[in-house]
Amino acid sequence: MPVSATTTPPSSDEINYLIARYLDESGFTHSYYSFAQESRIAAKGFQGSHILPGALINLLHKGLLYLEVEHHTNLDGSERKCDVPFRVAEPHTCGLSEPAELRPLKRPRKDDAAAAPAAKKRDKKGAQADKGAERTEKTERGDRREKGEKIEKGEKLDERVLERAGKSGKGGREKVSADVLEPGFDSKQAETKMISKLYHTSPILRSAWNGSKTDTLATGAEDGSLRVWRVPSMPRNLPASAAPVLSLPDHLKPDSGVATVTISAMEWAPNGEQLAAATTDGRVLLRNSSGEFVDCVRHHNAAIYTLAWSTGSTLFATGSHDHTVVIWQADNGVMRRTFDFHLGPVMTIDWHNEDTLATGSADSKIFIFQFGEITPLKEFSHMGEINKVVWDPTKKYLASCSDDRETRIWDFVTGKQWSAKGHTDSVQTCEWSPGKRKLLVTGSADHTARLWDVKDVVEDSSSSSNASARGKALDCLHSISSHGAPVTSVAFSHTGRYLATASLDGRVNVWLAARLAKVAAPGFSDKQKESMALVRWYQAESGSGDFLEAQVRWSAESEQLAISHGTTTVAILNMSDARPGASAAQ
Template identity: 30%
Template structure:
């Protein structure tokens, strides 16, 4: 193998260009005279310099931990490019380590390893004992606390909750519901045949996230635990699916390869992805890596473009939110206000909300160092925040089993919504219809109690209780016209509801737990990504 200075110079030059150092790249080009090099017009993949350094660092780590017998020794201290490395050897060879078994934890636990310890401490603190087999069923109340449910590649037994499994707890909740609530349990008009859906295969691990392009209605992005995101072109029918473009996230900065979150910019030209290794990446619609942004020191759990598409916001377990300039691939501003951040959402082009396991919500504005608001009111972790389509109201949901509605005009929630019996994992506003300016603000909430509820958010009135799941509901998605609501659970069931009257329209049994569901821009296709390495597409949703 030979390596010339011209090759190094051209890679450094391309790195300076793609990182936005235009003056530096011009000066480097002038001094190195690389325009005269035969490599000057060679097509070089974006991120090449970083990838080469990563691979070199991995080789150095292997070299430092290789014994005289050729065995790779296990070391618990991270290997750094700049800092001197001090080994903390476990005495074991990596060759001796058994193959890891499929991870039996839920999506949040896989994203966030700290939850396992937190739940153990919570259960010990509350002295939860297993209910005797001859004891009467535990009554449901606001004090019920659930451990994180199972979410493995194949369903695993759920963790005990007050002496019940999550499924059993959901059954208790079902038995305790009123007759009005049971209206949402009607049989579907259509059970979808597996032969009538499109199955996208190719991922090598759980598929955690999926997102349709906001402009191109048949372009879908998916993110997986196999260190890839994929771009799929979906035609009409099973024979109209093209080979996906694979967005490779290797090499990464740690052993966990999850692509945890992804989001398209409003024009649909760029895709941002967040990874468990703390790196954010920006890709073109054709799958070219534009920037790799490695400022976070912990997993990225949430990542969003602003409405104008000129800023990207990421929230991480490293306790910070970072605002990125996607044109230069550089950090614009960093906020350190929380403990691990679970979700972020833009109100407009410069103002955003973040929520955390520390039970708080902060409202920040780009360019200002101090937050506009700090909202305290939840009694447990705040799992998700969403601004309504007008940007006037923020909804938050929590492990304390409540949803709260906030306004910048108040330091206290303007509405507190109760009804779920277990933790509320996510929530979604119905799309706003301009012709119905006086219509109620409809909010959907999904819970570990296996139900989804539809609310008039400003009055706190429960409009419908949707019950056709038997395990925690992880994802919900309104159709663009707000007529339908899709719900996905780790019971492997995908349900499609009439959002107006709460009736079940369609249901589909997948081959794995469902992590995320998403309607495309036209509302005629619905995607669901699963723990069984698949993405399934339901077509003709308008019919």
């Protein structure tokens, strides 16, 4: 194959960069630092955001395959027969191993297993030898039968194999599954283990994992239908079980003049016993843990934008375009209280405990309500519409993000506030890390997501005597700039190990959160740091519905990520098989 005129051999600096990346990705921190300093790669200004983790191994593997093909091609273009393993560190001599008819069968024949050994006279020593051989043969057959059963259950080996010499030195061939291949190996079989897909007949707008029954996922669509799925924690062994479509009962069909009822918000109760789903015509649908219809309640006279459960699962709240917040009794759907202090649509709600909640509105106000009180307990404000409010795991601090390009953190007790500035457009969403280290991630319409260090919030709050003073600005640990459209959803996994960011361009990235939060070595750019933290990515097709919003939701206990993007498909990424540089694209 002719080499392009623009193709040049890699420079020593480029090779050094790949080696440094390999050392860092493999956990050789000291070796990585020493090598990076001696090779001075930080001064070279490499922009390696397009290079996926595992690039060095992937390139070596591809180069080795090319050399193997080149070595086994005759001058006339015919293939040279050879099944001796081709290794990078050993001289290669072509040859053939044992003839096929002499190789052991992969699985035992039925007639061989049923055949009885011929009876014949033998002396005592010979009988013992025959018994030992028979015992060995049965053991080998049992092992082969067990392997055969595993293959029948779906644990098939990848059809593309690596051939290597057997330990006995007889040149035997051995198939290697995709699980043990080097990082970056592009295998269709490996991709099927990473991802499964769930389907509706209408664009899917919302998904929600059951926090108690962690293999249960609910999905809500633009046509008002719901489905409740059983998603196994290891989808390579069992597929997601088929779920019936849960449509609205006939007596609850849309009012005249309304074309359809869209699921606009949906959440499971913390105890996992009930599912509440809200619609664009102001209804709230209650279903049990199996998805069966329980009740339909209605008090809002406009679209519901947000829904949240109290920590004890006894109450839930809805916020609507009609400027009101309604508190509902979970067991019977009775309306308990209405708050109408907001002057604009209520966009977000998060509960502090069983009777206190925070709400944010397009009127730029944040109110903290207590169920039995007439007036709000606290009032905070931004300079723009509030897009989200969320309590930290300790329930002491409230984070809020706004169209004013700012994210703020509020101390619930003292009212003190801290600011996170840096986005150049509306901040769409924010989430706290569940780990011991206080981290906050924000997603913005400026196509970026930012990771903030909130450790100083606790230190300032406990040491400062001036409760009304503004705290100092938060430190931005990293700005993710690899998306090509507004970032509308961010989420940490339940352990805090992974961070998922989703954009309207259909791209979902999964990062190692600790690596993004880590202070980069001097001289390394954010692009280089970002390329080292990327674990997996997924590219969805363009949405076809009237509502376009990317959403990512992690399972409460397993490392599974549900991705919806306004299409008829929800993708489930399984991170238990994650390898650096793996990807899945629709």
